Amino acid sequence: MKKGFYEFKKRDFLCSISNIESGTCNEDCKFCTQSVKNDIEITRYKRKEIKTVVEEAKNAKRHKAQGFCLVTAGQKLTDSKLEYIISLVHAIKKEDLDLKINACNGLATLEQLKELKKAGIEVYNHNLEASKEFYPKLCSTHTLQERYETCLNVKEAGLNLACGGIFGVGESHEDRISLFNSIKSLEPMIVPLNFFHYTNNLPISKNVLTKQEAFSIIKTARNMIDSAKVVMIGGGRESMFEDRQYEVFEYGANSFIIGDYLTTFGESAKKDLISLEKLNYKIAN
Numbered sequence: 001m002k003k004g005f006y007e008f009k010k011r012d013f014l015c016s017i018s019n020i021e022s023g024t025c026n027e028d029c030k031f032c033t034q035s036v037k038n039d040i041e042i043t044r045y046k047r048k049e050i051k052t053v054v055e056e057a058k059n060a061k062r063h064k065a066q067g068f069c070l071v072t073a074g075q076k077l078t079d080s081k082l083e084y085i086i087s088l089v090h091a092i093k094k095e096d097l098d099l100k101i102n103a104c105n106g107l108a109t110l111e112q113l114k115e116l117k118k119a120g121i122e123v124y125n126h127n128l129e130a131s132k133e134f135y136p137k138l139c140s141t142h143t144l145q146e147r148y149e150t151c152l153n154v155k156e157a158g159l160n161l162a163c164g165g166i167f168g169v170g171e172s173h174e175d176r177i178s179l180f181n182s183i184k185s186l187e188p189m190i191v192p193l194n195f196f197h198y199t200n201n202l203p204i205s206k207n208v209l210t211k212q213e214a215f216s217i218i219k220t221a222r223n224m225i226d227s228a229k230v231v232m233i234g235g236g237r238e239s240m241f242e243d244r245q246y247e248v249f250e251y252g253a254n255s256f257i258i259g260d261y262l263t264t265f266g267e268s269a270k271k272d273l274i275s276l277e278k279l280n281y282k283i284a285n
């Protein structure tokens, strides 16, 4: 029987991401290595070659990813970016990989999102990142309200919404509860939880969350945003949880990113798969 994308009540789901435009963002999010305002040494480029992205999609499929997300740096989706992303979707679809192609391209209009859906994008990821009270301390170049409106556009366009946040950036427990309430009001299908991975020169201090606090964040998200089908652990899994990283499933997560992140290396996908198998986790594929 062919399994549906989100049919993993007893299975865990893996997603892979491709940074198709890196480090070119003019916004000033303090936690983000992709902002040109944060003086971080990363590889910066405008457009990744189509054939490279197709190879990455094939590699994601080989490593049991069900979802493959096309991520761009930058405040918003522009029409030229939209054209580029649509050409990538067509090229990947030609390979018939049975991969769900997702997108994460910043603020977007309803019309742009409808175009993405028409091209075959299934999920649009747009995180609120932080509570409305705390967000202005992390970013001054756009507002949380703008992010919220894009999330509403995603839903109106008929796309599935992935909407989560980042933790360990100096937020309080109350901020997390406020963030989860805002996310809950959007009824996302997927809730990505990212844990801040400190890189030299970022203008905020290191993540001081303990593993137990981080597990408790996952549990709270799972309980509060109870309509979400997926709680996904995104960036920072390895540095946050170290040798306890697979315990995230015991606290309510049922998905994580496999392979590398946007500007940092992840655990080897092969090693993840071997570890999950040893621990008897079933991967939806």
Ligand code: SF4
Binding pocket: 025, 026, 027, 028, 029, 032, 033, 034, 035, 072, 073, 074, 075, 106
């Ligand atoms: S808008 Fe997105 S890519 Fe740009 S700095 Fe903020 S988080 Fe990073």
